[in-house]
Amino acid sequence: MSTVYPKAGIKPASRKVCTRCHKKKALADFSPQRERSDGRHSWCRECLAAVSVDRYHGDGVVRSRTQRRALARRAALRRLREKHPEEFKALYAEELRNYDL
């Protein structure tokens, strides 16, 4: 079975059922999520907000505060590395080992 991605010009189903609250909602009530076949989260925005899923790693997985902070730290380090690779190496050699970037 091949995965179908929503294409420009092809209108996907305009409504879907949230797998958390089981309410049928407009597609606009679901956050975009590229890796999903329909391009949308399986939880509606309301449900996502209710469990405060990390917005930067919003993959529908509920993480503890510690996990979310570690992920945020890692993302920040990754951004810094892209912008200032040399500085990054000098300053964060130790963190590089910790986070296995």
Ligand SMILES: [Zn+2]
């Ligand atoms: Zn919902």
